[in-house]
Each structure stands twice: as C-alpha cells, then as structure tokens.
Amino acid sequence: MTPAVHLVGATVARSGRVVVHGVDLAIAGGSWFGLIGANGSGKTSLLRALAGRLPFAGGSCRVNGDELVTDRAARALRVSFAPPADKLPDALRARDVLELVGGAIDGVRSRIADLEAALGLAELLDRWIGDCSAGMRQRIAIASAFAGGHAVVVLDEPFNWLDPVAIFDLRQAMRTRVHGGLTLITALHDLGTLATACDTGLMLADGKVAMTLDEQRLKAAGHDPQAFEIQTIDLLRSRTA
Numbered sequence: 001m002t003p004a005v006h007l008v009g010a011t012v013a014r015s016g017r018v019v020v021h022g023v024d025l026a027i028a029g030g031s032w033f034g035l036i037g038a039n040g041s042g043k044t045s046l047l048r049a050l051a052g053r054l055p056f057a058g059g060s061c062r063v064n065g066d067e068l069v070t071d072r073a074a075r076a077l078r079v080s081f082a083p084p085a086d087k088l089p090d091a092l093r094a095r096d097v098l099e100l101v102g103g104a105i106d107g108v109r110s111r112i113a114d115l116e117a118a119l120g121l122a123e124l125l126d127r128w129i130g131d132c133s134a135g136m137r138q139r140i141a142i143a144s145a146f147a148g149g150h151a152v153v154v155l156d157e158p159f160n161w162l163d164p165v166a167i168f169d170l171r172q173a174m175r176t177r178v179h180g181g182l183t184l185i186t187a188l189h190d191l192g193t194l195a196t197a198c199d200t201g202l203m204l205a206d207g208k209v210a211m212t213l214d215e216q217r218l219k220a221a222g223h224d225p226q227a228f229e230i231q232t233i234d235l236l237r238s239r240t241a
C-alpha cells in the first residue's frame with residue numbers, strides 16, 4: 001500500500017548548513033509516527049520541511065504517492081502543522097485563529113468536536129491570546145492544526161505546557177482519530193507516549209537516523225515501557241556524548 005508519507009534521502013539545510021542528512025522513512029496512512037532525538041538533532045527542521053514551512057535541500061518527499069519535494073506550497077496545503085504556540089498573535093482571539101485556518105467557526109467546531117473537551121476549547125474561544133497562559137496557547141495551536149480537516153497532521157512536541165489531564169485526554173482523542181484514519185506525525189520528548197501511543201517512529205541524532213522503531217519494536221515497548229526507556233536513553237546518551 002502507498003505510504004501516506006514517504007521520504008527518501010530527505011535533506012534540510014538551515015542558514016546554509018545541512019541539519020537533516022538523507023533521512024528515509026515511510027509512514028502508513030492511519031498511523032501515529034513518533035520522532036525523537038536530542039535537542040538540536042533536527043526534528044523540527046524535518047517536520048517543518050515536510051509541512052512545507054521550509055524547503056528540502058534534496059531527496060524525495062511523497063505524500064500519498066505524489067512527489068512534492070520541490071513544491072513547498074503543495075506540502076503546506078496537504079500537511080497540516082500546528083503553529084508554534086509562542087508565535088500566535090496576542091491581538092487575536094482563539095476563534096479568530098481557528099477561522100483563519102479553517103473558515104467559519106461553526107464548521108471548525110463540528111470538525112474538531114471530538115477534541116474540544118480535551119483541549120477545553122469552549123472556554124478559550126473568546127479569550128485574547130495575549131491573555132492566555134502557555135498551556136492555553138498550546139491548546140489553541142493544536143486545535144488550529146485540526147481545524148482544516150487535514151488527513152495528515154504534524155505536531156511538534158504537542159504535549160509541552162499541557163497539564164496532566166489535558167495530556168491524557170488529548171492523547172486518547174488523537175489515538176481515536178488515528179484509528180479513524182488520521183496520519184499523525186509528532187516530535188516527542190516523552191518516551192512513555194512513544195512506547196504506548198505511537199505505531200512507528202524513529203530517533204534522529206545529528207540529523208541522521210539513529211534508530212528505526214517499527215511496529216513490532218514499539219509493541220514490545222508498550223508491553224515494557226521501562227525497559228524501552230532505559231535502552232532508548234542509553235542510545236540517546238551514546239549518540240550525544
């Protein structure tokens with residue numbers, strides 16, 4: 001079956017320096033892919049390029065079979081990406097942001113009804129972003145990634161700043177969406193979520209693939225998250241030493 005996302009030799013440069021070197025990965029439709037790695041290992045650069053927010057410097061990037069490596073605009077249309085929560089404009093309300101991304105608010109709310117409770121959105125809609133806490137901004141940023149009804153959604157560390165209840169509820173709601181066909185790609189620093197919620201993934205180190213996490217490996221990780229955490233931390237330490 002054609003992967004929802006297929007990268008071959010994907011390369012990304014920042015300020016003229018290559019920071020993602022020839023990454024290969026294939027993500028099945030209707031699955032949750034987790035990207036892990038040390039600070040500065042290239043996760044955000046790779047995800048921003050996939051979502052058309054940065055150019056690729058080389059390689060191939062297919063989305064549902066279509067080659068889009070040189071077409072940033074097409075990637076941005078096909079792959080939704082949550083804006084960085086701290087970059088949301090203070091002078092807008094949550095409902096303005098959601099309408100900018102997804103059109104009339106009633107349509108957006110029906111599209112994200114299953115996430116509304118997890119994100120506590122009803123209480124946020126009319127709040128000015130300038131008056132929001134970091135966790136509230138993160139809730140709005142995540143809601144906006146789903147507002148357009150995309151089938152492929154990229155979230156860069158979505159659980160940052162969220163309280164434990166929101167993390168639990170959002171993880172469950174996103175898992176249910178993945179069962180329903182969503183392809184979800186997230187950078188994560190939380191190995192527990194990787195082990196228990198993701199279907200596949202990989203570890204980046206210095207912009208290169210350091211470990212591929214296939215379905216079998218993550219299933220085993222889900223059965224013994226502690227052992228997985230120890231092995232993964234050891235590998236992360238050895239790759240950043």
Ligand SMILES: Nc1ncnc2c1ncn2[C@@H]1O[C@H](COP(=O)(O)OP(=O)(O)OP(=O)(O)O)[C@@H](O)[C@H]1O
Pocket residue numbers: 014015019037038039040041042043044045046
């Ligand atoms: N705007 C930028 N301009 C130039 N270089 C950048 C920029 N943003 C990131 N980089 C560099 O690109 C490399 C990869 O950074 P990136 O943000 O992709 O890593 P990351 O794995 O997402 O890190 P973190 O876990 O800290 O978010 C780093 O060496 C970083 O210094």
